[in-house]
Amino acid sequence: MSNAAGFSNNQLAVEQITPLQALQSEALSSRYRLLRQGVNAGFFAGLMLLIMLLWWQPWWPVPADLMQVITHALWLVPLFGVLRAFYCWQADKNKHFALREHDISYSSGIFFRKMITQPVVRIQHIELKQGPLERKASLARLQLFSAGGALHTFEIPGLSLTQAQQIRQFVLQHKDALQDEQQQ
Template identity: 25%
Template structure:
């Protein structure tokens, strides 16, 4: 007869491993140029609109000048601070069983993704990454179509090594589960 007694033991929090004890590496410093360029592509149309509205004397309500412009300026300034100050917090690291990534200044985000959950790994290089000869690695788990973790701003060697390591870990895990 099966014992159907549910047991839920208390854990001592001091006995848990510290997930932050990991040797991390920074994203390639060339990647900040891409982030700055993205901000520039957003600022440029707004700047052109403001210049054209002054030059051609568009009949814009006073609310536009007193609310819209300061609000847009504030948002863009905060975004610029996030990019500049948050870039120093973009780190990644690998351990035996998982990959770690952190980013963000105002909203700091740390992601730890176990290898056994990863189903697909992709190394990509879009047009902006190609401009700086950088790559990104996307790690997919079940149910996520956009990727659960994407690390942008890696050189080709690092991205390829991470992909190979993750694939090797997945292979080892699947070999253990079939034994």
């Protein structure tokens, strides 16, 4: 049933609704996965170098208790590094986004899956962010802020810079067009 302004609120059967999981979502840039692996490797390599310097340093005597901790760290740190690299690789494979006419969705998670969908008209503003490593790799992340929230609603990391700029422009143009359409 609709009124003169064109508003309708018809009841829908749940079976007729397309589930969000059926969206044709896009994976993040493969450069994002490689960048995260590089940062992970650099961090753990630096940590191993620091531990090895403590192990081999000739400047002061190392207490026996600390030497035992260093000995354990020499095999625990690489183990945690490999586990973190594997986890990040798998987690990044499960990060996807989808852009539709009226909303944008982002899904992530290995064990606990999460999908966030934000209507375009509810987006207050959208920020395109790049750190120094992301700039070097031509990557960006989009932060979407919705009405009523001080923090961003969600962030889509690992987009190519061109793709992030196109999505940002689409959301800004579409948001204005949809608001104008609703006011008429």
